[in-house]
Amino acid sequence: MKPVTINFRSKAAQTLADAQIQQSIEHVYTGFFKGRLLAAAETDNWEDLRTKGKAIKDHTIAHLDYYLGMLADSVEKNGGRVFFAADAAEARQYIIDLAHKRNIKTVIKSKSMVSEEMGLAEAMNTEGFETVETDLGEYIIQLANETPYHLIAPAVHKSRSDVAKLLDDDYKDGDRIPDATELTMMARKKLRGVFERADMSVTGVNFAVAESGSIALVTNEGNGRMSTTVPRVHVAVMGMEKIIPSIQDLSTMLRILIRSATGQRISTYVTMVNGSRKFDEEEGPEEFHLVIMDNGRQKLLEDPQMRESLNCIRCGACLNACPVYRKVGGHAYGWVYPGPIGAIVSPVMTGVKDASNLPSASSLCGACHDACPVKINIPRMLLELRWRTAEGSTDKDERTSSAKERGIWKAWRVGMMGRKRFDIGSRLANLAMRPLAKNGWLKKAPPPISGWTSTRDFPTISARSLKSKLSKRSKGGK
Amino acid sequence: MPDYSLNPPLPNRVTLFASCMVDQLAPSVGESAVDVLEHLGVSVEFLDNQTCCGQPAFNSGFRSEALPVGTRFIELFEQVDGPIVVPSGSCAAMVRNYYRDLFRDDPKLLERSSRVAERVFELIEFISRFFGTEAIIGQLNTSATYHKCCHLLREIGIDGEPSAMLSNIEGLEMIPLERADVCCGFGGAFSVKMPDISSAILDEKLDFIEATGSSTVIAADMGCIYQMQGGLRRRGSDVQVLHIAQILAESLRNGSSHGAAL
Numbered sequence: 001m002k003p004v005t006i007n008f009r010s011k012a013a014q015t016l017a018d019a020q021i022q023q024s025i026e027h028v029y030t031g032f033f034k035g036r037l038l039a040a041a042e043t044d045n046w047e048d049l050r051t052k053g054k055a056i057k058d059h060t061i062a063h064l065d066y067y068l069g070m071l072a073d074s075v076e077k078n079g080g081r082v083f084f085a086a087d088a089a090e091a092r093q094y095i096i097d098l099a100h101k102r103n104i105k106t107v108i109k110s111k112s113m114v115s116e117e118m119g120l121a122e123a124m125n126t127e128g129f130e131t132v133e134t135d136l137g138e139y140i141i142q143l144a145n146e147t148p149y150h151l152i153a154p155a156v157h158k159s160r161s162d163v164a165k166l167l168d169d170d171y172k173d174g175d176r177i178p179d180a181t182e183l184t185m186m187a188r189k190k191l192r193g194v195f196e197r198a199d200m201s202v203t204g205v206n207f208a209v210a211e212s213g214s215i216a217l218v219t220n221e222g223n224g225r226m227s228t229t230v231p232r233v234h235v236a237v238m239g240m241e242k243i244i245p246s247i248q249d250l251s252t253m254l255r256i257l258i259r260s261a262t263g264q265r266i267s268t269y270v271t272m273v274n275g276s277r278k279f280d281e282e283e284g285p286e287e288f289h290l291v292i293m294d295n296g297r298q299k300l301l302e303d304p305q306m307r308e309s310l311n312c313i314r315c316g317a318c319l320n321a322c323p324v325y326r327k328v329g330g331h332a333y334g335w336v337y338p339g340p341i342g343a344i345v346s347p348v349m350t351g352v353k354d355a356s357n358l359p360s361a362s363s364l365c366g367a368c369h370d371a372c373p374v375k376i377n378i379p380r381m382l383l384e385l386r387w388r389t390a391e392g393s394t395d396k397d398e399r400t401s402s403a404k405e406r407g408i409w410k411a412w413r414v415g416m417m418g419r420k421r422f423d424i425g426s427r428l429a430n431l432a433m434r435p436l437a438k439n440g441w442l443k444k445a446p447p448p449i450s451g452w453t454s455t456r457d458f459p460t461i462s463a464r465s466l467k468s469k470l471s472k473r474s475k476g477g478k
Numbered sequence: 479m480p481d482y483s484l485n486p487p488l489p490n491r492v493t494l495f496a497s498c499m500v501d502q503l504a505p506s507v508g509e510s511a512v513d514v515l516e517h518l519g520v521s522v523e524f525l526d527n528q529t530c531c532g533q534p535a536f537n538s539g540f541r542s543e544a545l546p547v548g549t550r551f552i553e554l555f556e557q558v559d560g561p562i563v564v565p566s567g568s569c570a571a572m573v574r575n576y577y578r579d580l581f582r583d584d585p586k587l588l589e590r591s592s593r594v595a596e597r598v599f600e601l602i603e604f605i606s607r608f609f610g611t612e613a614i615i616g617q618l619n620t621s622a623t624y625h626k627c628c629h630l631l632r633e634i635g636i637d638g639e640p641s642a643m644l645s646n647i648e649g650l651e652m653i654p655l656e657r658a659d660v661c662c663g664f665g666g667a668f669s670v671k672m673p674d675i676s677s678a679i680l681d682e683k684l685d686f687i688e689a690t691g692s693s694t695v696i697a698a699d700m701g702c703i704y705q706m707q708g709g710l711r712r713r714g715s716d717v718q719v720l721h722i723a724q725i726l727a728e729s730l731r732n733g734s735s736h737g738a739a740l
Contacts (some may be wrong), residue, residue, distance in 0.1 A: 009672075016678050323661045327678040361672055363665025363679065364537060366632035380579065383537065390539025401539070409535050413543040416498070419548060422529045426502040441711055451670040455677035456708030459503055466501045466508035470524050473509070 001090075001119045001147060005334035005346055005355035012328035012361070021157045025326055028156060033320040035263020036371065042265070043255070053256045053374045056249045057311035064301065064310075067210040067243050069291065074213030078275030080288040084240075087117035088118040091293045095120065095202065095235055096127050098289065103231055104129055104200040110217070110224040111135035112204025113314060114237045116148060116336045117295055120202060132194045134223035136187055140166055150338065151316035154259050157329060191223075201227035201285075205238035205252055206313075208290070211246045215290070217271040218258060225271050226377040234285040236273065240292050253313065256373035261315040295351030305384045309344050311374045318368035318378060324361055333358060340368035344381040352388055356400040359385035408448065419467075426461050433460040488608050493523045493555065495564040495598065498530035499700040507700065510727035511565045511601050514650060517730050518609050522563075527554055533572040536580055539665045548580050552591050565723050566699050569628025570600040575633055601723055602643065603636050603713045611642035616729025619649040622694035623687060624722075626659045627702045638696060640722055647729040653690040657682075662697075664705035680709045687717060695719040 015021055040046040060067055073080040085091035095118075099107065107129050107326040109121055123143060124131040137154035141147065143166040148154030155163070164171045164178050167186040178186070197394030204225060207216040215236050217224045228234055244253055258267050277284035300306050319325045319339030330338035334355070335346045343362065347355035359382040368378040390406075415425045436442055441457040444450070452458050492515060500508045512522045532548035536540070551573070555562055564570050574595045581588040605613060624644060630636050644652055663669065663679030683706065687695055695710075695717060697703050707719040 012672075013674060016674055152546060154625065174691070299601060323663065323682075324675055327675055340637045360668065361675060363628070363661045363668050363676070365628035365661035365665070367628070367659075367661065370632055381574075383539070383576070386537070386539030387541050388539070391542055393541065399483055406540070409538065409540040409543045412535060413547060414531045416532075416547045419527045422498075422502075441708070448670055451673040452708070454673050455712060456680070456705065457711040458708060459704050461502050462505050466496045466505035467524065467526055469505045469509055470512065473512075 001116055001336055001348035003335040003346065003354065005350060005358060006330075007334055008332050008355075008357040009359065011332035011334065015329035015332060016327060018125055020159055021329055022327070024157050024159055025329060028150065028153070028316075028320040029326060032153070032261070032263060032316065033371075036260050036317055036320065037263075039259035039263040039265065043259070048331075049252060049256050050373055050375050052252050054284055054311065055314075056244060056252060057313075058308075061241060061307060061310045064240065064243070067245055068240060070210040070245075071208055071213060071290075071292075072241055074209075074211060075275060075288075075290050076213075078288075079215045080171045080213065080275040080277070080290055082290045082292065085291055085293045085295070087295045088293070089293070091237065091291050092118045092120055092123050094291060095237075095289075096124060096129075096134050098235065099124065099127070099129055099200055102200065102287075104233065105199055106194060106198045107131040107200045107202060108134050108194060108198040108223075108227050108231065109138070109365070110201070110203040110219065110227045110280070111138050111154070112202065113148070113151060113201055113336055114204060114239050114293055117293070118237070118241075120237075129200075130194075132191070132198075134195070134227060135219070136184060136221055136223075139187055139191065141302075143167070147331065147336070150319055151314050151341075153316070195223075195226050195230055198227075198231045200233040200235065201231040202235045202237060203227050205236050205242050205290075206257065207250055208238055208243045208292075209245075209247050209250060210243055213275065214247065215273040216250055216254070217273065218254070218261075218267045218269070219271065220262070220264075220268045222269055223267050226275050228271055228285070229283055232286045233289070234273070234276070234287065235289045235291060237291045237293065240294055240297050241312070257313050257315050260317040260371070260373040299348050300345065303348060306344065306348055306381055308376050309341065309348075309378075309381060311376055312341050312345070313374060314341075315373055316373040317373060318376075321367035321371035323363065323365060323367070328361065340382075341376070344378055344385065347385050352385065352395075352398045353400055356389040359383075359389070423465060423467070426465060430461040430463050488519075489561050489717060490519060491521050491523065492563045492604070493558045495525070495531075495555065495562050495569065497564055497566040497569040497700070499579045500565055501528070502641060502703075504700050504721070507565055507721040508725050510721065510723040511563070513727040514601075514605070514614065514723055515563065518605065519612060521557065523553055525558065531572045532571050532580065533576070534666055536572065536576060539543060541580060544580060548577060548591070549587060552577075552587065552594050555597075556590060557596050560597065561604060562594070563601055563604045563720065564598065565601040567600045567603075567624055567627055567634045567636065568699050568701060570598050570603070571629045571633030573598045574645065599673045600630055600634050600636065600698070602630070602640050603634055606636070606639040606643065611639050612646055614643060614726050614730065615646050615648070615733065616726065616731075617733025618725065619731040619732075620694055621651040621653055621692040622689040622696050622725070623653045623655040624658060625655060625662065625683070625687075625694045625695055625697045625702065625706065627697050627699040628661050630698050640696070644696065644722070644725065647725070650725075650729065651692075653692045655695075656686040656689055660704050662702045664701045666701060669701075669705060676705075677709070680705055683725060684713065684715075688715065693717060694725075696722050696725050698722050716735050 140155040325339040343358040532544035536544035
């Protein structure tokens with residue numbers, strides 16, 4: 001997927017003006033966010049689980065080369081093939097070449113954000129393979145020719161009538177709106193035949209277990225189970241960070257992932273894949289391939305201030321908690337990963353310059369940090385990236401701040417470096433504001449305050465500072 | 479942070495870190511903080527040279543501008559001993575949680591800043607930690623709702639304490655606020671740089687505030703207070719947004735015969 005992070009402002013404005021999307025997206029709070037709180041409260045040791053989850057990921061990422069080697073060995077021992085892809089293009093090409101070699105006609109995909117990085121479904125369709133998304137949300141998005149809106153709920157912005165229109169060519173506005181079960185049945189009818197004729201599947205990976213070479217898949221619709229058992233070739237794709245050392249770690253990680261993502265205790269399906277069908281087994285694919293992709297992750301790994309973002313297990317809890325995501329929606333972020341996690345990984349993975357608005361679009365409220373099952377300190381990294389775009393702190397070429405902006409902060413600093421200047425500055429500001437103010441508030445102000453007064457009244461600077469009030473008080477007055 | 483609770487002598491002297499916003503925009507909030515602290519038997523020192531902790535520039539990414547201002551803050555406040563109290567969770571968070579990033583390339587300053595940081599307390603945190611949430615018993619006849627400012631809640635970890643303190647004010651009817659812990663959309667420069675997004679978040683907050691029917695919103699950080707008050711005024715609403723220090727001080731003025739100092 002080509003990043004269009006540069007369009008953040010205009011995309012955000014579009015979504016803010018779209019009443020239907022604003023209503024649909026409420027579900028991430030009322031459903032997912034509240035569900036997570038309830039599911040976490042049910043455990044008697046949620047904070048311990050988060051601490052443990054963080055420790056597992058910190059350790060794994062610190063020794064990533066070691067565990068990747070172990071994973072590759074284990075998968076091969078299980079009869080699978082491993083391909084390390086440096087970028088999305090390499091990964092795509094490997095899968096397309098494989099499909100050609102195996103005379104594949106139909107490819108079923110289960111949900112995978114990494115495959116979105118590759119733009120895989122589109123590329124495979126262009127190559128002539130019938131490639132169909134089988135996760136209901138992804139299927140809706142594919143029919144709408146859009147990209148996912150949310151890490152775990154790709155079509156969360158669509159209303160039921162939007163979905164009906166996509167699934168049924170005859171559906172018109174004003175017709176009775178089918179309920180969720182009816183919509184699912186419509187999709188199921190369409191997808192059943194595809195499942196039956198599929199000869200290849202591409203799935204994601206929730207966790208890859210290094211010691212056993214197992215792939216864990218968390219799904220709710222059964223499409224993941226079908227994808228890993230029906231077609232003769234199974235390709236699993238993963239970002240190189242989606243790895244944990246042992247099967248014991250999986251127990252912790254599944255608990256925090258699922259409760260954080262949907263608020264379920266456990267998903268309807270947790271599928272474990274240990275490679276292809278063994279000689280004494282009757283079912284399963286004939287071939288299993290694991291594609292492990294870098295695509296910019298090495299940059300995060302080499303960046304001590306940003307490395308922690310590789311701990312992400314893609315549960316979407318930070319999106320649900322984020323007041324900004326809930327207003328600007330998933331497409332504004334302009335690449336595969338939206339919300340707070342997208343605002344920290346997209347700039348590094350796709351280029352800080354174009355994405356400079358992403359880390360700025362935050363009130364730094366910290367709800368993402370609170371919600372994260374592996375305690376990623378997202379606000380800290382947003383501030384880190386703001387430093388890079390404001391001052392070019394790690395690379396002068398990454399600086400996107402305007403000369404005017406830099407001038408304002410320079411002036412601010414001068415004003416703050418002495419109490420006299422601080423008081424004189426405030427006194428002047430008070431005098432300038434006073435004639436324009438009504439009851440101490442401004443309705444309109446010149447830039448840069450005009451941004452504020454476009455929607456809110458602005459308070460005037462007080463005629464007297466606290467210092468002057470307190471000094472008067474200590475002299476006996478009040 | 480040292481655990482003072484094991485060593486009961488209560489602090490009887492603090493230094494007020496006003497925060498630049500209280501100092502120049504809302505001095506009455508600073509005076510209220512002084513009133514409340516003095517009611518508890520704590521004398522308050524004010525360092526006349528204070529300006530700002532550096533947070534505005536730091537949060538906007540201009541660390542080279544924030545650095546000298548933060549250094550100045552450290553140099554000023556290391557001249558005094560004892561607790562440093564600030565009526566802002568956001569400024570407390572800057573010094574306690576973010577100076578370690580601001581000064582990370584200068585081990586000496588980092589060490590000095592951590593010595594100062596461990597003495598910094600947000601006002602409500604200070605009162606509830608050393609004097610308890612029942613230390614202030616005043617009187618105020620009004621209805622109000624409480625908004626949980628993000629940095630006080632999530633950076634400093636003060637959650638139920640303000641409500642517990644407010645529940646001791648006689649005559650004050652507290653009405654629960656839906657999504658009280660969701661941000662008001664302020665976010666410093668964010669509110670000016672991306673006003674459309676900031677205001678969309680604010681609108682949701684104001685709808686919930688108006689749904690409570692209360693005449694007053696209580697909060698604990700001036701940025702959030704001005705964001706909400708500015709938005710309410712623009713809506714033509716009469717609802718007042720006040721700092722919790724103002725509410726506590728006012729309740730003490732009304733109920734001083736009733737409330738007992740320690």
